[in-house]
Amino acid sequence: MKKWLQKGRFLSLFAMLALLLMGCGDPTLSTLIPQGEVADKQFQLMLISISIMILVLVVVFVLYAFVLLKFRKKKGDNSTPKQVEGNHMLELLWTVIPILLLIILAVPTVMRTFEFSADAKPASKNELSIKVTGHQYWWEFEYPKEELITSQELVLPADTKVHVELSSADVIHSFWIPSLAGKTDTNPGDKNKNYMWFDTGSKTDVVYKGKCAELCGASHALMDFKVRVVSKEDYKNWVAGYKAADDKSSANADGQQVFEKNCLSCHAVGQNGGNTGPSLTGFGDKDRVAGILEHDKENLKKWIKDPQEVKPGNNMPKVNLSDEEIDAVSDYLLGLKLK
Amino acid sequence: MATHESHKKRSGLMDWLTTVDHKKIGILYLLAGGFFFLIGGLEAVLMRIQLMEPDSKIFTGELYNQLLTMHGTTMIFLAAMPIIFGFMNAIVPLQLGARDVAFPYVNAVGFWLFFFGGVLLNLSWFLGGAPEAGWTAYAPLSTVAEDTGVDFYVLGLQIAGAGTLAGGINFLVTIINMRAPGMTFMRMPLFTWASFVTSGLILFAFPALTVGFFLLMFERVFDANFFNPDMGGNILIWEHIFWIFGHPEVYILILPAFGIISEVISTFSNKRLFGYSAMVFATVLIGFLGFMVWVHHMFTVGLGPVANSIFAVATMAIAIPTGVKIFNWIFTMWGGQIRFSTAMLFAVGFVPTFVMGGVTGVMLSVPAADYQYHDSYFVVAHFHYVIVGGLILGLFSGLYYWYPRMFNRVLNETLGKWNFWLFFIGFHLTFFPQHWLGLMGMPRRVYTYMSGQELDGANFVSTIGAILMGAGTVVLLINIIISASSKYATTKDPWDGRTLEWSMPVPTPEYNFAQTPLVRGLDALYVEKTAGNGAMTPAEPVGEIHMPNGSILPFILSLGMFISGFGFIYSNWYVAGAGLGLVLITMFLRSIIDDHGYHIHKEEVEADIKGGRA
Numbered sequence: 001m002k003k004w005l006q007k008g009r010f011l012s013l014f015a016m017l018a019l020l021l022m023g024c025g026d027p028t029l030s031t032l033i034p035q036g037e038v039a040d041k042q043f044q045l046m047l048i049s050i051s052i053m054i055l056v057l058v059v060v061f062v063l064y065a066f067v068l069l070k071f072r073k074k075k076g077d078n079s080t081p082k083q084v085e086g087n088h089m090l091e092l093l094w095t096v097i098p099i100l101l102l103i104i105l106a107v108p109t110v111m112r113t114f115e116f117s118a119d120a121k122p123a124s125k126n127e128l129s130i131k132v133t134g135h136q137y138w139w140e141f142e143y144p145k146e147e148l149i150t151s152q153e154l155v156l157p158a159d160t161k162v163h164v165e166l167s168s169a170d171v172i173h174s175f176w177i178p179s180l181a182g183k184t185d186t187n188p189g190d191k192n193k194n195y196m197w198f199d200t201g202s203k204t205d206v207v208y209k210g211k212c213a214e215l216c217g218a219s220h221a222l223m224d225f226k227v228r229v230v231s232k233e234d235y236k237n238w239v240a241g242y243k244a245a246d247d248k249s250s251a252n253a254d255g256q257q258v259f260e261k262n263c264l265s266c267h268a269v270g271q272n273g274g275n276t277g278p279s280l281t282g283f284g285d286k287d288r289v290a291g292i293l294e295h296d297k298e299n300l301k302k303w304i305k306d307p308q309e310v311k312p313g314n315n316m317p318k319v320n321l322s323d324e325e326i327d328a329v330s331d332y333l334l335g336l337k338l339k
Numbered sequence: 340m341a342t343h344e345s346h347k348k349r350s351g352l353m354d355w356l357t358t359v360d361h362k363k364i365g366i367l368y369l370l371a372g373g374f375f376f377l378i379g380g381l382e383a384v385l386m387r388i389q390l391m392e393p394d395s396k397i398f399t400g401e402l403y404n405q406l407l408t409m410h411g412t413t414m415i416f417l418a419a420m421p422i423i424f425g426f427m428n429a430i431v432p433l434q435l436g437a438r439d440v441a442f443p444y445v446n447a448v449g450f451w452l453f454f455f456g457g458v459l460l461n462l463s464w465f466l467g468g469a470p471e472a473g474w475t476a477y478a479p480l481s482t483v484a485e486d487t488g489v490d491f492y493v494l495g496l497q498i499a500g501a502g503t504l505a506g507g508i509n510f511l512v513t514i515i516n517m518r519a520p521g522m523t524f525m526r527m528p529l530f531t532w533a534s535f536v537t538s539g540l541i542l543f544a545f546p547a548l549t550v551g552f553f554l555l556m557f558e559r560v561f562d563a564n565f566f567n568p569d570m571g572g573n574i575l576i577w578e579h580i581f582w583i584f585g586h587p588e589v590y591i592l593i594l595p596a597f598g599i600i601s602e603v604i605s606t607f608s609n610k611r612l613f614g615y616s617a618m619v620f621a622t623v624l625i626g627f628l629g630f631m632v633w634v635h636h637m638f639t640v641g642l643g644p645v646a647n648s649i650f651a652v653a654t655m656a657i658a659i660p661t662g663v664k665i666f667n668w669i670f671t672m673w674g675g676q677i678r679f680s681t682a683m684l685f686a687v688g689f690v691p692t693f694v695m696g697g698v699t700g701v702m703l704s705v706p707a708a709d710y711q712y713h714d715s716y717f718v719v720a721h722f723h724y725v726i727v728g729g730l731i732l733g734l735f736s737g738l739y740y741w742y743p744r745m746f747n748r749v750l751n752e753t754l755g756k757w758n759f760w761l762f763f764i765g766f767h768l769t770f771f772p773q774h775w776l777g778l779m780g781m782p783r784r785v786y787t788y789m790s791g792q793e794l795d796g797a798n799f800v801s802t803i804g805a806i807l808m809g810a811g812t813v814v815l816l817i818n819i820i821i822s823a824s825s826k827y828a829t830t831k832d833p834w835d836g837r838t839l840e841w842s843m844p845v846p847t848p849e850y851n852f853a854q855t856p857l858v859r860g861l862d863a864l865y866v867e868k869t870a871g872n873g874a875m876t877p878a879e880p881v882g883e884i885h886m887p888n889g890s891i892l893p894f895i896l897s898l899g900m901f902i903s904g905f906g907f908i909y910s911n912w913y914v915a916g917a918g919l920g921l922v923l924i925t926m927f928l929r930s931i932i933d934d935h936g937y938h939i940h941k942e943e944v945e946a947d948i949k950g951g952r953a
Contacts (some may be wrong), residue, residue, distance in 0.1 A: 184639050215480065
């Protein structure tokens with residue numbers, strides 16, 4: 001495929017298009033600035049199809065402009081134009097040429113469709129497996145081999161193939177990291193589990209933006225997540241730190257008490273706590289509060305005080321806490337840092 | 340046979356409520372569809388205002404989801420389809436040389452069912468909130484929603500859909516059976532051909548939707564579990580059923596627009612349609628392939644590479660007949676004498692815009708790349724290019740073209756040009772940047788986006804465009820209001836038309852043709868014009884004309900469905916039963932009342948002909 005592309009005469013058009021499209025958008029969000037193998041190949045497919053289509057557009061538009069300019073009715077000309085029934089040669093031409101163009105497009109299409117298809121094989125040694133579960137309106141990431149569960153922030157080693165199993169705890173969501181790979185739906189029900197894979201690319205210490213791409217309720221727009229790609233070394237450290245973390249990793253005793261009394265039944269820290277809400281292990285290191293707000297104490301207090309105000313329709317109840325308690329528990333949570 | 344003793348002349352409102360005349364039903368469809376078009380457009384502008392700037396808080400969360408659901412649902416089911424039916428009603432019988440549709444009574448039933456279904460759906464705004472699960476109403480989002488919004492959606496659309504199905508069957512029978520002598524299939528104008536294929540698609544696609552709505556209704560009203568995975572159901576059943584209907588629906592919408600464009604381009608280029616038979620076969624082929632491609636809406640659902648590849652290639656195949664149409668339109672203009680009236684301007688704007696929507700369609704058919712496009716603003720841009728840039732420009736073109744035939748007045752051309760340019764420029768300004776928004780990572784159906792993602796500029800431009808489109812529509816409204824207050828009657832054939840609908844005087848007589856015309860070729864009227872006749876040759880002597888009586892029963896039947904809809908929504912079985920009872924009573928009355936219609940006597944027809952009224 002690559003060789004064909006390099007040899008093909010599409011090359012110059014490709015370079016122009018790539019220049020035109022590349023660099024459009026946010027480098028951690030745009031599909032036009034692809035990172036890693038999958039997003040890269042998807043971008044190439046876009047370029048192939050856009051090239052063919054621009055060819056079609058140019059032919060049609062030039063012809064059309066000519067016709068509109070040439071054959072407008074002139075004042076005083078009352079002659080009757082020749083009534084033409086058709087032209088077999090022309091009609092054959094504009095049937096056959098599109099068929100050929102579509103065959104050119106269909107070959108890489110089918111190839112890539114199989115290449116990116118559900119890949120349920122267990123990951124080999126250097127590969128990583130994760131399970132993604134969509135919730136209204138947050139993401140749960142499980143690392144089965146490493147035996148840990150995180151939420152909202154997916155930490156991955158660079159240059160690694162990641163196998164993903166996708167499902168949902170409630171309605172349909174769609175897991176999308178535009179910079180790294182196209183989306184796949186997370187369906188509720190065991191029968192409709194989905195599988196995909198992607199490659200994390202060579203950049204390290206970069207945070208890609210992830211989105212939910214299927215309407216899932218009132219806060220669909222706010223169901224963002226982050227993908228932090230780090231060096232393999234840092235990844236190992238992160239796993240070790242995450243596993244070692246417990247609910248005493250924060251030094252705020254008052255806050256811890258409030259947390260254990262009011263929050264632990266839904267939210268886990270380390271090995272303790274429930275799993276109906278996102279795990280808060282290492283919360284102090286995260287990028288966002290509730291996936292969307294700037295990561296600071298003001299926002300955390302705002303969120304705890306009235307979750308519905310921030311993310312309408314989400315399942316976190318408004319817990320009856322005094323201002324002091326909210327203050328303490330916020331300090332506690334922000335103190336939850338990995339070693 | 341009974342004569343006309345039982346005929347009552349009604350006037351005013353009662354005339355419109357009881358009419359079974361296809362011309363009046365066409366106007367009713369156009370008015371109701373136009374009204375819903377304004378509501379749907381308003382919803383679109385409100386959404387664009389919310390998205391004008393990042394982190395905006397005007398219409399958020401649930402309310403925004405209600406707007407997006409109602410915008411899509413209203414535009415597809417309550418605006419585009421009825422306006423298409425309006426033109427089909429007003430024009431197809433005339434183009435065929437028929438005196439009415441095959442089943443005038445069913446025609447009225449179809450209209451009133453649509454109307455009451457649409458009213459029911461829109462009442463949800465005032466009764467606890469509109470549906471919020473998207474026009475696609477994917478389960479389980481649609482089944483778990485606790486308010487009554489989705490109930491209004493499913494019942495309202497079920498009732499409106501029944502009307503559409505009745506209308507589709509009616510037009511199939513009309514086009515097969517009611518063609519004038521000499522009007523063979525391969526002499527039918529392309530709009531009639533498109534209406535025929537569209538009606539066929541309705542016949543096969545709408546029952547799928549009806550079944551889907553019944554499942555969804557049973558799930559919501561009677562706690563069934565078709566889509567509930569915890570009880571052995573499967574959410575994908577809904578997605579499949581919806582798109583098995585939903586993709587043909589796209590062609591149900593676009594084919595009539597193709598038909599309108601074919602008529603307008605041919606008329607205003609003063610040339611017969613280039614490659615007529617290829618155009619007909621392309622229309623049929625597009626309709627057929629339309630049923631083979633529904634999975635391209637579901638590439639990311641996880642159906643596997645085999646299914647995705649097959650449906651990808653099938654989708655690409657549709658580009659071929661569509662391309663044939665584009666080139667045939669261009670070559671119809673080739674060598675012609677193009678007159679740029681407003682109708683033609685809209686048609687001329689249609690062609691390149693639709694080509695752009697078409698090429699992004701081919702791009703979307705590549706599954707691996709679609710993983711990036713799917714459910715992003717790229718898709719929003721694509722389908723608005725085909726539906727607004729295709730269908731709506733086509734409908735505007737048809738409105739300016741047929742307005743003299745339907746309303747006996749020509750719309751003002753200067754205002755028409757303002758309408759076109761504002762709408763056309765606004766359209767591209769709105770939707771062209773959305774391609775980029777999608778590629779830059781903006782998902783669709785989001786009520787907000789954060790700043791700092793480089794999405795601000797394109798969103799701002801898009802909103803400005805939407806306001807221009809709104810301004811264009813307002814100009815159209817002004818144009819209609821001005822024309823309505825003028826008494827100016829047009830000549831019967833203002834555009835130098837080629838087809839039968841331009842052959843009778845204005846206003847069109849109640850019975851359309853005093854004598855059924857004899858059709859002697861494609862572009863029947865043009866054939867007579869070049870033969871020096873200037874008028875159609877009659878195929879029969881002047882005689883008695885049999886006409887159907889009007890009836891209030893279609894209105895009451897639909898009212899019964901409307902009432903029962905409320906009953907099901909609020910699980911009140913007395914109301915539901917009363918509504919259905921009313922439906923049964925009207926059906927019973929319709930069956931036992933022996934109504935043979937009435938006759939217009941030969942003398943009256945002769946008087947009309949003499950007075951230039953027929």
